[in-house]
Amino acid sequence: MKKTFLNCFLLAAMLIGTTNVFAKGNDSLHIAAATVKPDAGNAGLTLPKGFGALVVAENLNEPRHIAVTKEGDIYVKLASLQGGKGILWLHDANGDGKTDEQKGFGNFKGTGMYVKNGYLYASSDEEVFRYKLDAGDKIINGDAPEKIVTGLLSRHEHEAKAITLDNAGNIYVNIGAYSNACQVKDRTKGSPGMKPCPILDSAGGIWQFKADKPNQNYGSGVRYATGLRNVVGINWNTEANSLFVMQHGRDQLHDLFPDMYTSKQSAELPAECMYQVQKGTNCGWPYIYYDEFQHKKILAPEFGGDGKKTAGEDAVDPVVAFPGHLAPNGLLFYTGSQFPEKYKNGAFIAFHGSWNRAPEPQKGFFVAFVPFKNGKPSGEWEIFADGFAGGTDLGSPGDAKHRPCGLAQGPDGSLYVSDDQGGTIFRIVYGK
Amino acid sequence: MKKIIVSILALCCFSLCLIARQSQPAEVQESIARGEKLYTLYCLSCHQKSGNGVPHMNPPLVKTSYVTGDIKKLVTWVLKGSTENVEIDGKSYSNNMPAQSYLKDDQIADVLTYVRNSFGNTSSAITPADVKAIRATVK
Numbered sequence: 001m002k003k004t005f006l007n008c009f010l011l012a013a014m015l016i017g018t019t020n021v022f023a024k025g026n027d028s029l030h031i032a033a034a035t036v037k038p039d040a041g042n043a044g045l046t047l048p049k050g051f052g053a054l055v056v057a058e059n060l061n062e063p064r065h066i067a068v069t070k071e072g073d074i075y076v077k078l079a080s081l082q083g084g085k086g087i088l089w090l091h092d093a094n095g096d097g098k099t100d101e102q103k104g105f106g107n108f109k110g111t112g113m114y115v116k117n118g119y120l121y122a123s124s125d126e127e128v129f130r131y132k133l134d135a136g137d138k139i140i141n142g143d144a145p146e147k148i149v150t151g152l153l154s155r156h157e158h159e160a161k162a163i164t165l166d167n168a169g170n171i172y173v174n175i176g177a178y179s180n181a182c183q184v185k186d187r188t189k190g191s192p193g194m195k196p197c198p199i200l201d202s203a204g205g206i207w208q209f210k211a212d213k214p215n216q217n218y219g220s221g222v223r224y225a226t227g228l229r230n231v232v233g234i235n236w237n238t239e240a241n242s243l244f245v246m247q248h249g250r251d252q253l254h255d256l257f258p259d260m261y262t263s264k265q266s267a268e269l270p271a272e273c274m275y276q277v278q279k280g281t282n283c284g285w286p287y288i289y290y291d292e293f294q295h296k297k298i299l300a301p302e303f304g305g306d307g308k309k310t311a312g313e314d315a316v317d318p319v320v321a322f323p324g325h326l327a328p329n330g331l332l333f334y335t336g337s338q339f340p341e342k343y344k345n346g347a348f349i350a351f352h353g354s355w356n357r358a359p360e361p362q363k364g365f366f367v368a369f370v371p372f373k374n375g376k377p378s379g380e381w382e383i384f385a386d387g388f389a390g391g392t393d394l395g396s397p398g399d400a401k402h403r404p405c406g407l408a409q410g411p412d413g414s415l416y417v418s419d420d421q422g423g424t425i426f427r428i429v430y431g432k
Numbered sequence: 433m434k435k436i437i438v439s440i441l442a443l444c445c446f447s448l449c450l451i452a453r454q455s456q457p458a459e460v461q462e463s464i465a466r467g468e469k470l471y472t473l474y475c476l477s478c479h480q481k482s483g484n485g486v487p488h489m490n491p492p493l494v495k496t497s498y499v500t501g502d503i504k505k506l507v508t509w510v511l512k513g514s515t516e517n518v519e520i521d522g523k524s525y526s527n528n529m530p531a532q533s534y535l536k537d538d539q540i541a542d543v544l545t546y547v548r549n550s551f552g553n554t555s556s557a558i559t560p561a562d563v564k565a566i567r568a569t570v571k
Contacts, residue, residue, distance in 0.1 A: 079488070080523075156517050156526035186515070188530035255477050263477075355486040358477050395482025398492070421487065 036097030036414075036429060043426060044401075046387045050340075050430055053385070056416070057090050057099045057425040063418040065113040065162065065330065065406035066425065067120065069137035072411055074099065075120055077113035079420055086110060087122055089139065090425070097427060105131075105142025111232065112163035112173075113406070116211070121171065123161040125154040128173060128209070149173060149209050151217045153202050157186075158230035164243070166236045171211040172243055173221075176230035177204035181250050181302050182286035189256050193302030197286050200226055204285060206234070206245060206277065225277035227315055229285040232352075232405075233331030239345050240276065240375025244319070246328035246349060247273045250289055250300070251356040257301045265307075267357035268293070272326050273318035274347070274370070274377075284315030292321040320347075320377050325354035326364035329405045333372070336413025339430045346371045349381075350404035350417060353389060355397045365389035365400050367407070367417055367428075385428060388419065397421075460545065460557045467546025470539055474532065475547075483551030491518050491525040493547050500548060500555045507558065507566040510540055533570075537563040 038052025085104025112123030158176025233246035254266030270289035299305030330350030390401030513531035
């Protein structure tokens with residue numbers, strides 16, 4: 001019986017596999033019909049009907065954000081050096097979907113990776129660099145990047161400098177707050193919140209710089225948005241012509257205020273929020289958090305809150321609220337034509353998976369989707385790709401097999417997902 | 433198949449830990465039991481149920497010299513907390529650790545004796561007298 005089942009399964013996988021994935025419609029570049037086959041069992045992922053997944057690269061050293069060029073090559077930013085290099089270029093020479101050529105360059109670790117207007121942008125935890133690309137989007141000189149931004153604060157916590165670019169020559173850089181809730185003593189029970197929070201002068205927000213000007217620093221940048229504890233998922237929405245970010249919400253409501261929050265409430269609160277930000281937007285950290293059950297901005301207990309008092313009249317509401325602590329590390333607005341119409345212009349979010357839900361079971365470890373219409377969410381969020389963790393009863397997030405981190409769209413409309421735990425890059429395709 | 437082997441191995445490790453614990457004197461076993469409750473209250477949310485911590489954020493308590501080595505260093509760490517980047521086996525851990533000096537000497541002794549005899553660790557017990565002596569040297 002088991003064998004029959006296995007055979008049926010393999011047959012089904014082969015049938016899905018032989019369905020070619022065509023890039024259709026109005027892609028300005030002529031992309032040859034992709035003939036990639038999903039892996040048997042979709043590489044362990046569960047996906048909506050018609051979708052398949054394959055592993056395109058594995059055994060990478062903590063791949064964080066990724067960028068895919070118009071030729072289909074993948075640039076990967078590593079959080080841990082591999083052969084002394086912090087960026088990888090991956091190439092699929094025989095067109096089977098599996099990358100078979102790899103080159104490393106750049107001697108710094110980090111998170112940010114973005115390709116725009118003939119340059120590869122990459123960030124360490126303190127600086128942003130760019131590398132000139134040739135007509136085939138290959139690095140011209142891996143040893144000589146231009147330093148675009150320098151001297152950004154990195155004080156251990158929330159050190160990743162996620163980046164994205166707009167269509168007007170600007171680059172946006174997250175500078176995470178080196179704190180959980182801006183207490184005098186970080187994460188310490190009984191330590192009061194600091195008002196005004198001094199961290200916000202130089203962190204806890206998104207800074208805007210020119211994408212082509214060397215050696216910029218705090219003085220030459222603009223604090224574009226503030227009151228954001230930490231952002232790793234960041235993307236420009238061309239339809240709305242606006243920046244969107246995913247905030248990692250605060251931790252430890254129960255640890256710090258056990259009389260006010262049960263460990264169950266603390267596992268759910270606060271929401272992980274998607275914000276649309278303009279120049280000058282304030283999202284409210286550390287004074288408030290967003291409660292997805294009361295649908296309100298709640299005064300943080302470090303600042304006199306009791307779990308019910310509202311505050312933050314000067315702060316915006318999120319455009320989407322997700323369950324607490326899921327750790328959104330990647331955000332991508334899908335502009336491809338391969339996936340069904342529902343996905344066009346919608347948001348994919350890579351959730352790294354929680355740690356601060358313990359002793360409740362950890363959650364996340366999936367890629368979510370939110371439909372968008374005219375630059376605004378047009379429906380509820382849903383889980384798009386799941387199964388990365390390889391199980392549900394995790395003793396620690398470190399026990400997860402894979403943790404989704406970065407997202408990128410291929411020239412044929414495939415969705416790429418990096419995993420900084422297992423060192424894998426997945427490609428999700430639609431085959432009808 | 434792989435899963436079964438992993439399960440058997442896990443079971444063996446678990447049994448060995450239990451045997452190791454059972455061979456401890458009764459007062460140490462009691463200290464470990466009290467320590468487990470304190471661990472759940474004060475440590476688990478960051479260091480996790482498995483003691484494995486959180487990659488890049490909260491350090492693991494599994495077979496690291498921080499836990500199984502010099503008790504003065506370990507007790508001081510708990511009393512004072514840390515705002516430093518901790519490096520273990522080539523990986524760095526970034527979250528701040530709050531000072532736990534509000535815990536009493538016997539509580540710190542219990543929780544650390546539990547940690548030193550859990551998650552595959554088999555190190556000596558720490559007594560309230562040890563904690564008291566170390567606390568006197570910590571400013």
